[in-house]
Amino acid sequence: MSFITINNIWQEYGDHVVLERLNLQVKEGEFCSMVGASGCGKSTFLRLLLGQEAPSRGSITLDGKPLTAEPDSSRGVVFQRYSVFPHLTVLDNVTIGIELPQSPLFGRLFGAKKRAAREQAAQMLEKVGLSHALQKYPAQLSGGMQQRLAIAQAFIMQPRVLLLDEPFGALDPGIRKDMHALLLQLWGETRMTVFMVTHDLSEGFNLGTRLLVFDKVRIDPHAPQAYGARITYDIPLNETRLSALSGTRPDNVYALRS
Numbered sequence: 001m002s003f004i005t006i007n008n009i010w011q012e013y014g015d016h017v018v019l020e021r022l023n024l025q026v027k028e029g030e031f032c033s034m035v036g037a038s039g040c041g042k043s044t045f046l047r048l049l050l051g052q053e054a055p056s057r058g059s060i061t062l063d064g065k066p067l068t069a070e071p072d073s074s075r076g077v078v079f080q081r082y083s084v085f086p087h088l089t090v091l092d093n094v095t096i097g098i099e100l101p102q103s104p105l106f107g108r109l110f111g112a113k114k115r116a117a118r119e120q121a122a123q124m125l126e127k128v129g130l131s132h133a134l135q136k137y138p139a140q141l142s143g144g145m146q147q148r149l150a151i152a153q154a155f156i157m158q159p160r161v162l163l164l165d166e167p168f169g170a171l172d173p174g175i176r177k178d179m180h181a182l183l184l185q186l187w188g189e190t191r192m193t194v195f196m197v198t199h200d201l202s203e204g205f206n207l208g209t210r211l212l213v214f215d216k217v218r219i220d221p222h223a224p225q226a227y228g229a230r231i232t233y234d235i236p237l238n239e240t241r242l243s244a245l246s247g248t249r250p251d252n253v254y255a256l257r258s
């Protein structure tokens, strides 16, 4: 059964058609890698999935219901350059991701619950290689470390849908490999549905269970903005990996098993 259904969506800004006739059905737990030429609308598509923008035409449904206008905790996101909370330490930046859903009113936990949340956050930060920087502030971190902090922040929330916009682009190759392994591990454990934009084809092929290629099929040389991109290829990948995910997604899993 389709979890996310994209029904003939178009996105236009004035007379600039960015996306046209996009149709897609995604089952829960799929990992969609998305590639395409620069400027063809991949990030725009992510914003539509996030609910940050509404499509000019067409509809998106999640679990059979229209996407809510405002992003909520069911959808987590990592942009290529993510802004973490500058006034919070590394540890607090991740702990708050556990605190907010459990204490929406105060945004804070106390006592034993707070200690457990900090412990989980510290474990996640260890997985992204930041255990030595728990008490630092984002401004004291390198760009790659800030990006890993952003990744830890998104992963700890374990959203139902994880939207990744070139999340590993700024990382060194060795660290990128570690992050790939971590993402696949968390995806396997939580059955998140993942949409990941990448410019690195091998990354797209290696991680995804599906590769979506965005491209224009119609081009008017006199009016380059008259036609938008659509999904021109939809290639199944790593199918055994998807079928290995059995059962239903556990609710409220904040503890990460290693």
Ligand SMILES: Nc1ncnc2c1ncn2[C@@H]1O[C@H](COP(=O)(O)OP(=O)(O)OP(=O)(O)O)[C@@H](O)[C@H]1O
Pocket (backbone or CB within 6 Å): 013, 016, 018, 036, 037, 038, 039, 040, 041, 042, 043, 044, 045
């Ligand atoms: N709010 C907006 N208003 C006007 N034009 C926009 C808006 N948002 C995006 N665009 C245009 O839509 C086109 C697609 O942009 P988008 O960032 O989605 O592409 P992309 O495929 O993610 O590119 P890249 O791979 O370089 O990140 C661009 O030409 C951009 O200028």
